Amino acid sequence: MQAENIIEMLHITKEFPGIVANDDITLQLRRGEIHALLGENGAGKSTLMSVLFGLYQPEKGEIRKNGQVVKINDPNDATALGIGMVHQHFKLIDVFTVLDNIILGAETTKLGFLQKKEARKKVQALSERYGLKVDLDAKVEDITVGMQQRVEILKMLYRDNEILIFDEPTAVLTPQEIDELMDIMREFAKEGKSILFISHKLNEIMAVSDRVTVLRKGKYIGTVDTKDTDKQALSNMMVGRPVQLEVVKDPAKPGDVVLQVEDLTVPSHLHKRNAVNHVSFEARAGEILCIAGIDGNGQSELIYGLTGLEKASHGKVTLCGKDISHASIRRRGENMSHIPEDRHKHGLVLDFTLEQNLVLQKYREPRFQHNGFIDRGAVRQYAQQLIEQYDVRSGQGPVTIARSMSGGNQQKAIIAREVDRDLPLIVAVQPTRGLDVGAIEYIHSQLVAERDKGKAVLLVSLELDEVMSLSDRILVMYEGEIVGELDPKATTVQELGLYMAGAKRMGKEAERA
Amino acid sequence: MKQRGPNLLEREGTRSVLASMISIIIGMLVGSILILIMGLSNSSLGLSSAWDGIRLVFGGLFSTGRSASGALTWGFNSTSIGNMLFRATPLIMTGLSVAVAFKTGLFNIGAPGQYLMGTAASLIIALGIPSETVPAGLIWLLAFLGGALAGAIWGAIPGMLKAFLNINEVLACIMTNWIAANLVTWVFDGSNYRNLVENTKSAYIYKTAYNNVATPKLGLDAIFPNSQVNGGIIIAVVLAVLVYILMTKTTLGYELKACGSNRHAARYAGINDKRNIVLSMAIAGALSGIAASLYYLSGNTEFFWATYQSLPATGFNGIPVALLAVNHPIGVIFTGCFMSMLDIVGLQLTNLTAYNEYITDVIISVIVYLSAFSLVIKMMLTKRGKKGKTPTRTAGDAPAQTAEKGGESA
Numbered sequence: 063m064q065a066e067n068i069i070e071m072l073h074i075t076k077e078f079p080g081i082v083a084n085d086d087i088t089l090q091l092r093r094g095e096i097h098a099l100l101g102e103n104g105a106g107k108s109t110l111m112s113v114l115f116g117l118y119q120p121e122k123g124e125i126r127k128n129g130q131v132v133k134i135n136d137p138n139d140a141t142a143l144g145i146g147m148v149h150q151h152f153k154l155i156d157v158f159t160v161l162d163n164i165i166l167g168a169e170t171t172k173l174g175f176l177q178k179k180e181a182r183k184k185v186q187a188l189s190e191r192y193g194l195k196v197d198l199d200a201k202v203e204d205i206t207v208g209m210q211q212r213v214e215i216l217k218m219l220y221r222d223n224e225i226l227i228f229d230e231p232t233a234v235l236t237p238q239e240i241d242e243l244m245d246i247m248r249e250f251a252k253e254g255k256s257i258l259f260i261s262h263k264l265n266e267i268m269a270v271s272d273r274v275t276v277l278r279k280g281k282y283i284g285t286v287d288t289k290d291t292d293k294q295a296l297s298n299m300m301v302g303r304p305v306q307l308e309v310v311k312d313p314a315k316p317g318d319v320v321l322q323v324e325d326l327t328v329p330s331h332l333h334k335r336n337a338v339n340h341v342s343f344e345a346r347a348g349e350i351l352c353i354a355g356i357d358g359n360g361q362s363e364l365i366y367g368l369t370g371l372e373k374a375s376h377g378k379v380t381l382c383g384k385d386i387s388h389a390s391i392r393r394r395g396e397n398m399s400h401i402p403e404d405r406h407k408h409g410l411v412l413d414f415t416l417e418q419n420l421v422l423q424k425y426r427e428p429r430f431q432h433n434g435f436i437d438r439g440a441v442r443q444y445a446q447q448l449i450e451q452y453d454v455r456s457g458q459g460p461v462t463i464a465r466s467m468s469g470g471n472q473q474k475a476i477i478a479r480e481v482d483r484d485l486p487l488i489v490a491v492q493p494t495r496g497l498d499v500g501a502i503e504y505i506h507s508q509l510v511a512e513r514d515k516g517k518a519v520l521l522v523s524l525e526l527d528e529v530m531s532l533s534d535r536i537l538v539m540y541e542g543e544i545v546g547e548l549d550p551k552a553t554t555v556q557e558l559g560l561y562m563a564g565a566k567r568m569g570k571e572a573e574r575a
Numbered sequence: 576m577k578q579r580g581p582n583l584l585e586r587e588g589t590r591s592v593l594a595s596m597i598s599i600i601i602g603m604l605v606g607s608i609l610i611l612i613m614g615l616s617n618s619s620l621g622l623s624s625a626w627d628g629i630r631l632v633f634g635g636l637f638s639t640g641r642s643a644s645g646a647l648t649w650g651f652n653s654t655s656i657g658n659m660l661f662r663a664t665p666l667i668m669t670g671l672s673v674a675v676a677f678k679t680g681l682f683n684i685g686a687p688g689q690y691l692m693g694t695a696a697s698l699i700i701a702l703g704i705p706s707e708t709v710p711a712g713l714i715w716l717l718a719f720l721g722g723a724l725a726g727a728i729w730g731a732i733p734g735m736l737k738a739f740l741n742i743n744e745v746l747a748c749i750m751t752n753w754i755a756a757n758l759v760t761w762v763f764d765g766s767n768y769r770n771l772v773e774n775t776k777s778a779y780i781y782k783t784a785y786n787n788v789a790t791p792k793l794g795l796d797a798i799f800p801n802s803q804v805n806g807g808i809i810i811a812v813v814l815a816v817l818v819y820i821l822m823t824k825t826t827l828g829y830e831l832k833a834c835g836s837n838r839h840a841a842r843y844a845g846i847n848d849k850r851n852i853v854l855s856m857a858i859a860g861a862l863s864g865i866a867a868s869l870y871y872l873s874g875n876t877e878f879f880w881a882t883y884q885s886l887p888a889t890g891f892n893g894i895p896v897a898l899l900a901v902n903h904p905i906g907v908i909f910t911g912c913f914m915s916m917l918d919i920v921g922l923q924l925t926n927l928t929a930y931n932e933y934i935t936d937v938i939i940s941v942i943v944y945l946s947a948f949s950l951v952i953k954m955m956l957t958k959r960g961k962k963g964k965t966p967t968r969t970a971g972d973a974p975a976q977t978a979e980k981g982g983e984s985a
Binding site for chain 2: 395402
């Protein structure tokens, strides 16, 4: 490998009101390497890449390409320097075709007329060469997320970019698509292109990168060769303290039945069959019961039916001895806290401040209101207490608008709010989705702590690792039914996978047992 | 975590006020340019009348007429200011109506219909209950409450359609507007409320003063003699403050805003989203109904009852009043006064120059147009604020910028 650095970002400092997003960060990208940029949510990875791509101007520091100082004022400058970026949220025009999206901004024209034929040839050649299968004439809104990403990659290749930035590219992909992407990235590197790979997923970084630069809270922590390090060391660098990658917990001591579900049926909005089809189970105090399954097998609807967000068409739900089958959401909430699947849709009012969001479930309590007037002082005090206790970070503390917070901290705020309700049942739906190691560790430990306090925890997760390590008992859902009950200590990931895929199912008798 | 209070220019509220001021100033400048063009292109007007016109656009409220020599005179004009306050009253109320709905995520374009229903209810009560047997003050109160109730019911209808059948409130409001227009005509057509005494007037109903019902002046007529002003403006201001308190300080306001901002999250938190949508539209409707009550119960205002072909502008003008105020209830007091001031300016132009009041309609239209852009202007102001922070493209500036930053965060 050449020692020459193709891109150097030296002593970059970028501030935003109330926060230093990048504090004297140095990043050196060698020619032909895959360089991972690792850090927790809010560590400054995306800001640093936006600086490189010309979206932000740094207060201090300089960028060099091939040793020459360059000034990148906007993305056009970046493109001219051969820098391309696949954003976390794709920048595609939904109603344009794939081809139109690829050439947009770099169109070949003759006398003002588009020369699509040449463009098509070039794109086709690129797509074949790298195995980036796309349908050039399909509209972007009609293709899968994986294909949209390939369109973004082709956009960079079409512009002959030699420095490719991938901002959390795997977050939206299926495991197979992730493998394909890794292969493509290796292929690029072999050809001498240089790749910056932003991620907080350690497995992927270990699998594909040559070197790793770690950021933490806006500061540069260090750069290491991937072959000289391991997951544990990287996560320690990222979080700044030894991290438990495995969940540590004592054996569960299940107590009384807290939640009993009998024959619950929830109709589907998507098809005529029931999304949840005659499901029965019970959750006990002091255990973490996990509903596992591939996305879209009725887990979300099951939770909607339990929490009252949707009406069940049949069945009975008993919570703490009370029949809540037809109760309002508020009445169900008297004994159940709910960490919702979609934190932006259900979990937060994004345009409210953090403190307003933290009392979303509690504003009617006498300590926060007197005769219908909200006691702002009490709200502020409570919010500050939760923020401190649960380490929710934000630019302006309690008055930060929720929308401006990082995803991890938004989730922490929800967890803080729900766990602090101190209710016998905690329903947690994909509580760690999209979060980094530090946050995941934290949320897992919170859920285990609540379990040990005698709460019943009902967890819905799509992550096999999480299912296996966190739960005390696993129920597998497939096509709206519970097809198996497993003991995580006695089962394997492979067996769990078979149930999830519908290849195996337990008899009704076994399920009852 | 660094925390610092934003300085005055960075504050959200400052930017909102600034954006609205810019809209207003641009509107008035456009009006002035029109006046100038008209003046120069019309030999009977000329440059000096154009100059008079422009001065009236900006200062018409304080115009006291012309001196013997023909020059414009200025000073405290109690009639103009009093009338401005009187005309501002219903605008403040419809502005509040639109603003409340906006704050809760709904677009209340139904203010004209709610205003009409409020008018009908107020007038029927005010004229229908004989003041020989019932005290006039009590009749006034009943008529006021009746107007509010009628408006609330009329607002609640689109609210219910939205909440239970998910029908867009804008469509439903437009429908209910025209239903109200025809309904009101139908109710008054052939009724005993038609003014048949003054036979020069057709399609007007009696002033409420006919039944001795009129809003008390509360001493305002002493401050602004020779004007129509009455206690209504005080009621409007008090209501604006109450709405502000409701929206910012109470659990109900919290719920309404939560529903408006994210209906799903509100439902998740156990808030009855359907009830809140209906409630929010009912409150908005009541405010529009009160607008009508306060206007028509003054005693001197006449209602043209054959409304089936047109909707009251006061209802629609609530939209720019709310927009200019960025939906802030207290801001609505000022923008409402501003809009009615333009009315007065129109009158002054007609009285004192060869221009007519329609020039102010142009100004209002431009401002309405720009007020829709006040968000854009606000964004531009925000951007400017940020740009000042980022270093310019020359490297030498950077350290100076950082030094300034350091000072601010300290």
